[in-house]
Amino acid sequence: MLRLLHRMGSSSSSTLIIVVVVLAVVVVLGVAGFFLYRRRMKNNGFYLSNTPDMVGVATPPSSNNTPARNRAGSRGRASSQQRPPTAGGRTPRSSIPNIFQLAGLSDHGKKMADAQPRRSSAQSTFPVAVDGHRSRSSIISSSVVQIPSDELNYTRKIAKGAFGEVWLALYGKDLVAVKKLITVEGTSVQDFVAELNLLASLSHRCILTLVGACWDEELTDIQIVMEYMDSGDLLSVLRKNPPSVLTWENGKATYCVQVCEAVYYLHSLQPALIHRDIKSRNILVDSQKGAKLSDFGESRERTVARTMTAGVGTARWVAPEIILGEDYSELADIYSLGVLLTELDTHQIPYQTLGLEESMIVQQVAVGKLRPKVSDTCPEIIRRLTHECLQYDPSLRPSAARVLQTLMASPLVRRPSISLAND
Template identity: 40%
Template sequence: MPQYTVCVFPGAANDTYDFNVNEFTIYAVTAISVLVLAGIITCLYHTSKMFTKSSRSADDDYLASTLRPDELKTLHLLQIDADAIVLCGTKPLASGAYGDVWRGIYAHTTVALKRVKSPSPASVHDFIHEILLLHTLESPYIVRLLGVRWRRLMDIEAIVEYCDLGDLRSFLAASTEENVSWSTKATILESIVYGLVFLHTFAPVIIHRDLKSRNVLLDSRNGTKLSDFGTSRILDDQKTLTNGIGTFQWMAPEVILGTQYTVAADIYSFGVILSEMSTHKVPYSDALNASSGRALSQQAILSKVTSGALRPTFAEAAPSWLLEVGNRCLSLDPTQRPTTLELTVLVRDFIGAATEY
C-alpha cells in the first residue's frame, strides 16, 4: 500500500481569521454602545429641554396670574422691543444681593438695565411691583423709568435713566473731605430732601425704607436722584409697617426693633447720610470695641443704636448747620425728627451758609 506523507503547516490563516473576527466584534460592540449612549444623551437633553421649557412656561403663566389685568396692561404699554437695546460690557455696573444693573444703549442714548439676579416667580413679582411703583413717580429727584423689556415675563428688565457720576457712596469713597466743597454737598442734600418731600407728600404716602448713599445717584446734567424702590411701601391709614427692612447702618432704631414706624424712618436714614457727607466713610466703620479695640459686630452696632448708645460720627470740621440738622434727624424719638417740609426750609438756609463756608 503506497505511503503518503502529509505535511501540516501552522494554522496562521485560521488564527488571523479568528483575530479579525474578534477585532470586528469589539469595534462593532463599541460603535453600537457609543450610538446607544449618544441616543440616550440626546433623549435626556431633549427631555430636559422640554421640561425646562415647560417649567419656564408654567412660571410665566403663574406669574401672569398673580398680576391684575390693569398691571399687565401697564407692562405692555411700557414694553420696549428687546432688540432695540444693545447691552454694553461683560460686567454689570452694580451688583446687589437680589439684582444687577447693566449699561446699555437705546435710541442712541445710554441707559441702565436692572434685572433680577436669580429670578423666581416670587422675586420677579416683587420686581414688577417695583417697576409699577416707579412708573407712577414722575419727579426730577427720582430716577426715571423709560420702559421695560422681556421675551419671557420671568426675564423682565427695567430700563431706567443712566446717571453718569454713579452713586453717592462711590463718589464719597473716591474723594476726600477737602476736595468736595460744602456748596456741592449742600446741593446734593437739597435734591435728596426734595426727593423725600415728593415721596412723603405723595397720595398715598410712600416710605422709601432703604434710603442710603448707595441708592442716591449723581448725574452731571440732571443732578441728584433717589433710586431703588424695591423695598418701598405705600402707607395708608389702614396699614402699619413693622418689618425690619433696609441696610443696617442706615436703619432707624424703631425699624431695627420691629416696632411700628412711619416716614420718620426715612428722616433717620437721611441723618446717617449727613454723617457720611462729613466723613466720607461708611457709617460706624470707626466704631470699636472698648476692650478689644476691634470693630464692633453688626449685632453690637444694632444693639447700641437701639439703646441710643451709638450714633454715626460727624467730622470735627463739619459745619454747625450740618451738626444741628444731623442731630435732629438722628433723634431716638421719631416724633422729634424734622419732617421733610421742615427740612426744605433748613436746606435752603444751608445752601446760603454753605456758600459762605
C-alpha cells in the first residue's frame, strides 16, 4: 500500500512539473511574439491615426512615366498615401453634393466647414507613430527632391491667393516659381502636400515641371518649387493682347494644342486623372516654351461647394454633371476645354457680357440652358470643335485624343511635329 501511494505521488509531481514547464514556455513565446509584432509594425512605418483616411493625401495612379528631373540627394521615405477617387476614370455620385445641397454638405458628406469650428494646425490629422512621436514629413512622396531653403534667393512676389502666394526666386542659375503656403489651418497642409505628391508623379512637356520642395520635419514651413513661366497665366496674356494681335494662327491654336496634349496625357493614365479645374488662369505661358497646364490642387476631388468658393468665375468652366452632383468622368474636362476655346476666341471670361449673378449662371448651365459662345469671326473648325465639347450629354463629347487630332489637322496650327505619345 505504501509503495502504491509513493508511486502515485511521484506521478503527480512529474505531471505538475510538466504542466508548469509547458505553461512557462507558452508565456515566454507569447511575450516574445508580442514584442516581435510591435517591432515589425514600427519598422514597417505603420501609424495610428484618428481618421480612417489618414491625412487625406491622394496620389495619382502609378505609371511608368517617372520624372527624369529628380536630382541626387533626394531622401527616400515610405509614404502613407491614397489613390484619388478616379478609378476607372469615373468619380462616384456620392463624392459630390449637387447645387441644391450646398447649404449642408461638405467634401466628405459632413456639415460644411463654415458650420464647424476651424481646426488649428496643431489639431490636424497627421500620421502619428506608435511611440507617440509625430512624423508629419513622412507623408511627402520619396520622389520629391528636398531643396534647402537657403539655396533659394527670393526676388519678388508674383501672385497671391487665399491660402498661398507665389514668389519668383533664383535656384542656382535658374529662375523658379516658389509656391508658399501662408494659411496653415484645417486640411490646408494635407491638401498642399497632396498637390506636391501629384506633381511629382507627372512627367509631360506640357505640364508644369516640379523642381522640388522645401519643408521641415513638422511641415510648419513647406514650399513647392516649380519651373518659371515668363509670360504669366493665359488669362493675363489674353487681356494684354487683343484678338487682332494674338490670333489663332500666330499662337492661340498652338496654346490650345499644348493644353490638349496635357489633358490627353492625364486621361491616358490608369486610372484616368481628371484635372477638374481647366481654365485660362491655370494655364501658364512662356515666350519660349509655350503653354503648360498647372494647378493640380483640385485634381483629387471637386465639390460644388468648393467650386463656388474657389474664386470669381471658377464655376463657369465646370461641366453640368459636376454641378448636378452626378457621376462624371474625364469627359468633364472636355467640357471645360470647350469653355476655354470660347475664352481663347473672345479674350473674355465666359458670360462676362450677360450681367448675371454667379449662382444664376451655375443654375442655367446645370440644366443646359446656357453655354458660352464664340465670336462671329471664330474659325469654323474652332466653332465646330467648341460645339462638340460643350454638349450637355457627356457621351456626345469627343475624347481628348479626338480634340487633339482635330486641332493638329487644322491649318491654324503651325507645329505639325506634335504627337500623341505620353512623354
